[in-house]
Amino acid sequence: MIEKLTTRALNRATLQRQLLLDRVDRTACDVVEHLVGMQAQEPFSPYYGLWSRIRSFQADELGSLLLDRRVVRASLQRGTIHLVTAADHGRFEPLLRPFLHRRFASSPFGFVMDGLDVEEFAEAVTPLLEEPRTRREIGDLLAPRWPDRDANALGYAGSFLVPTVQATPRAVWGRSGAAKWTTAARWLGPAGPAAPIEEFVRRYLAAFGPASVKDVQTWAGMSRLKPVVEAMDLRVFTDERGRTLYDVPDAPLPDPDTPAPARFLPEFDNVLLGHDDRTRVISDEDYRRGIVIGGKPTLLVDGFVHGTWKQAADGLDIEVFRPLTRAQKADVQAEGARLLAFAGVSGDVRL
Numbered sequence: 001m002i003e004k005l006t007t008r009a010l011n012r013a014t015l016q017r018q019l020l021l022d023r024v025d026r027t028a029c030d031v032v033e034h035l036v037g038m039q040a041q042e043p044f045s046p047y048y049g050l051w052s053r054i055r056s057f058q059a060d061e062l063g064s065l066l067l068d069r070r071v072v073r074a075s076l077q078r079g080t081i082h083l084v085t086a087a088d089h090g091r092f093e094p095l096l097r098p099f100l101h102r103r104f105a106s107s108p109f110g111f112v113m114d115g116l117d118v119e120e121f122a123e124a125v126t127p128l129l130e131e132p133r134t135r136r137e138i139g140d141l142l143a144p145r146w147p148d149r150d151a152n153a154l155g156y157a158g159s160f161l162v163p164t165v166q167a168t169p170r171a172v173w174g175r176s177g178a179a180k181w182t183t184a185a186r187w188l189g190p191a192g193p194a195a196p197i198e199e200f201v202r203r204y205l206a207a208f209g210p211a212s213v214k215d216v217q218t219w220a221g222m223s224r225l226k227p228v229v230e231a232m233d234l235r236v237f238t239d240e241r242g243r244t245l246y247d248v249p250d251a252p253l254p255d256p257d258t259p260a261p262a263r264f265l266p267e268f269d270n271v272l273l274g275h276d277d278r279t280r281v282i283s284d285e286d287y288r289r290g291i292v293i294g295g296k297p298t299l300l301v302d303g304f305v306h307g308t309w310k311q312a313a314d315g316l317d318i319e320v321f322r323p324l325t326r327a328q329k330a331d332v333q334a335e336g337a338r339l340l341a342f343a344g345v346s347g348d349v350r351l
Contacts, residue, residue, distance in 0.1 A: 005239055006239075007240055009256040011256075012256050012303065013252070014208060016258075017207050018207065020052065020260075020300070028062045032046075032084065032085055034206075034207060036203045040081050041081040042295065044173065045268060046083045046171075047173055049265065057342075063175075066171060072085075072184075072188060076089070076092065076096055076100075077221055079104070089184060089191075091199075094163075095197060096220070096221070100160065100161075104156075104161060107156075112150055112154055112157050125157075126183060128141050130183065132180035158181075159181040165181070167181070197228055198232055205251070208271075212276065212277070213244075215274070218275060229246055234246040234247060260300070262335045264297065265299070267295040267297055268295055281304060297310065299320070301320075301328055301332065305321075306321055309336070311339075311345060312347070314348070316347065318336065320351060333351070
């Protein structure tokens, strides 16, 4: 008989895989690898995501990894900017490339490629990206070759339709810089062989599982993964909605009553975007508030989204959706004070 997992059991399993039940003593590079990347369209959100997961995390650790090119920012899962290790970029970007092309074709800028050959376009743009350039610069350089095309859209196409990464100092803590793109080969060196798709799925399940086929596809931005998943040697469960869930063998399944401390998540944290059915971390009611898609930083209480937060010059402002118990309020305030200390901000935690 297939075991049924409650929503609370899925919540605790996901939080443990995401390193949000207990902070860990691991390097930032190791955690980024374990998470199969971190969504990073907001340049500094991964710093807060790592702080919530790593004991004694210091922002300079991630900044150094970016400067040393051991981690990199690039358009990957779902066509959005992700922070990944250099090794994972080389192995997983080729798997995602066909889907990235399709994602761009359906984007507001996809019209610019109507009637153009993608390979010819890539050959034209690649030499231009030997030097890091903004999308505007890319578009301006491509415009003379295709004067009848929108230069802004050409710039987006140039940064998306060849394997590119964002160059530093973009997203380096304490520094600023425009989003400039260069080729992955120029920034990271030649890529190794692409990973098998089964490895990509297995890595996802280890960090986000148990999960359905649709969950995997939603996270990756891929389609037609059902035959791949069903052919793998995986554990099988069902959830309260009757969906079939898959998991890597011997993965931990914590007791559903395991305490879950308050956690402050940054904008677009993957724990909120990594599944098709997000009720394991946020209720349907709270999801309809638009906070996830709207990119608001969220507060977890007892493992579920319970509010939003905003860092101000004089402290931390928290909006909660429902009343907190006295113990929960103390936990939130203590964690909020630690967040301010990490960010180097003096002030109050205001609920």
